[in-house]
Amino acid sequence: MSEDARLKFYCDEHRCISCDGCSVACAEAHELPANINRRKVVTMNEGILGLEYSLSIACMHCTDAPCEQVCPTDCFYIREDGIVLHDKEKCIGCAYCLYACPFGAPQFPTDGAFGIKGVMDKCTMCAGGPEETNSHEERELYGQNRIAEGKVPVCAAMCSTKALLVGDSEEISAIYRERVLSVGHGAKTQPYGWSTAYGSKV
Amino acid sequence: MKSKYIIVTLLVLSSLAFGYSESAVWSDNLIDNILGYDKQGSLHLGQYFTILQSTYFKPLFLGVLLGVPAVFLLHYLVIGPMIFSHDRKKIYVFTLFHRIIHSIAGISFILIIPTGLIMMFATTFGGGEFVRVCKEIHAISTLLFIVSIVPMFFMWLRWMFLHWDDIKWLMIVGGYLNKDKKPVPAGRFNAGQKTWYWLATLGGFVMIFTGGAMYFQDFRFDILNTYQISQIDFLRASAILHNVLGLAIVALFFVHIYMAVFAIKGAIHSMINGYKEEEEVEILHSSYYKELKEKGEV
Numbered sequence: 001m002s003e004d005a006r007l008k009f010y011c012d013e014h015r016c017i018s019c020d021g022c023s024v025a026c027a028e029a030h031e032l033p034a035n036i037n038r039r040k041v042v043t044m045n046e047g048i049l050g051l052e053y054s055l056s057i058a059c060m061h062c063t064d065a066p067c068e069q070v071c072p073t074d075c076f077y078i079r080e081d082g083i084v085l086h087d088k089e090k091c092i093g094c095a096y097c098l099y100a101c102p103f104g105a106p107q108f109p110t111d112g113a114f115g116i117k118g119v120m121d122k123c124t125m126c127a128g129g130p131e132e133t134n135s136h137e138e139r140e141l142y143g144q145n146r147i148a149e150g151k152v153p154v155c156a157a158m159c160s161t162k163a164l165l166v167g168d169s170e171e172i173s174a175i176y177r178e179r180v181l182s183v184g185h186g187a188k189t190q191p192y193g194w195s196t197a198y199g200s201k202v
Numbered sequence: 203m204k205s206k207y208i209i210v211t212l213l214v215l216s217s218l219a220f221g222y223s224e225s226a227v228w229s230d231n232l233i234d235n236i237l238g239y240d241k242q243g244s245l246h247l248g249q250y251f252t253i254l255q256s257t258y259f260k261p262l263f264l265g266v267l268l269g270v271p272a273v274f275l276l277h278y279l280v281i282g283p284m285i286f287s288h289d290r291k292k293i294y295v296f297t298l299f300h301r302i303i304h305s306i307a308g309i310s311f312i313l314i315i316p317t318g319l320i321m322m323f324a325t326t327f328g329g330g331e332f333v334r335v336c337k338e339i340h341a342i343s344t345l346l347f348i349v350s351i352v353p354m355f356f357m358w359l360r361w362m363f364l365h366w367d368d369i370k371w372l373m374i375v376g377g378y379l380n381k382d383k384k385p386v387p388a389g390r391f392n393a394g395q396k397t398w399y400w401l402a403t404l405g406g407f408v409m410i411f412t413g414g415a416m417y418f419q420d421f422r423f424d425i426l427n428t429y430q431i432s433q434i435d436f437l438r439a440s441a442i443l444h445n446v447l448g449l450a451i452v453a454l455f456f457v458h459i460y461m462a463v464f465a466i467k468g469a470i471h472s473m474i475n476g477y478k479e480e481e482e483v484e485i486l487h488s489s490y491y492k493e494l495k496e497k498g499e500v
Contacts, residue, residue, distance in 0.1 A: 042233050090328070091329065092330075099438045100248065
């Protein structure tokens with residue numbers, strides 16, 4: 001990984017089979033409460049023949065993150081490698097980040113007896129939070145810190161079709177480019193099978 | 203009669219909060235919410251909200267916070283307060299009911315406005331637990347405001363419609379630009395008070411509604427589906443409206459305080475004991491004074 005790497009997610013909608021493995025892995029790895037979906041699989045153009053596709057979305061770790069711009073407590077910070085994180089100790093749960101986010105990524109757990117929304121929770125790209133790395137507090141508040149251990153974020157690691165990619169944006173686009181060059185791009189006309197996976201010449 | 207309105211308002215708000223359990227933001231509606239950000243034909247509220255909140259709201263509020271008191275300080279030093287004789291008779295203008303309702307509204311404003319400003323400038327206060335508590339106070343004291351807004355709206359409504367006097371009043375800025383004791387054209391309430399009344403009641407209703415929406419966030423509001431407005435777009439519109447109206451309310455709240463406490467000496471007592479000085483009514487509410495004279499009440 002080069003010095004100026006920017007970590008990004010990319011979901012290849014031609015490979016995503018909508019198995020929800022990523023969101024289950026995420027919820028399981030970070031022990032998220034029941035109503036928190038840091039990652040979610042959505043299906044676009046549902047029921048329209050030839051146009052339907054699924055993709056997995058979470059915080060996209062924007063370069064010019066609008067959540068960071070609107071936060072009244074300035075609790076967001078963008079790491080040098082491009083991961084957008086926030087400080088739950090500072091967050092007041094105003095939900096302005098949700099209004100600014102183009103992906104509906106910020107989540108709000110219900111907190112207390114009156115169903116008041118608590119502080120924001122979102123995908124950390126498995127990079128924890130501002131607390132000491134791999135400390136108990138960090139794990140309680142933000143979940144696992146796999147990045148610090150040199151591991152791939154759990155969603156991408158678990159993705160069975162390798163639709164969900166994560167890493168340096170240039171490498172991700174290189175992988176995607178290679179895929180497009182080898183298997184083509186566009187609405188798929190038939191389900192992927194042996195020929196797509198291993199080529200037509202057996 | 204009045205309690206009926208209060209109950210209806212509370213019911214509407216509570217049904218917003220507890221009516222449905224399926225998330226309106228993250229469940230099936232997530233795609234609509236995402237596309238609402240910038241799809242062709244969408245309201246583009248996501249971008250507008252981001253620009254307004256990141257660049258304009260804070261400086262505008264800071265401008266009001268510093269600018270309005272600065273103008274008043276200048277006014278106080280250059281022109282000075284109006285001083286009316288406290289020796290003449292007193293005129294009973296606010297009944298006990300008026301005063302109680304006004305006090306409830308006043309207390310709620312004193313709680314809501316500073317806590318709202320603390321949330322606006324949360325970075326300065328370091329965020330965290332303190333600002334979170336302020337946020338809850340901001341929400342809870344709204345209940346006080348809800349209780350007072352309906353009776354306040356109806357108890358003063360009949361004097362609050364536009365009148366010729368109001369235009370004349372606005373032309374001379376209520377006579378506050380000089381110290382001459384010339385009768386100012388105004389009925390029982392002058393144009394400034396009327397503006398504040400409409401902003402505090404109708405504007406206050408919008409504030410309660412938009413604030414409630416942002417507070418409860420995840421509710422189903424069927425009318426939005428009818429107009430195909432996504433939940434987050436509705437919240438964005440609420441946030442924009444809440445801030446813009448809030449700006450006006452904070453500015454006029456400062457005006458209201460300045461007028462009652464500093465600009466007209468002793469004016470605040472009319473809201474405590476119900477009586478205004480005869481001279482004050484004669485000068486500042488000349489049309490009302492004439493009316494009273496015709497009736498032979500003074």
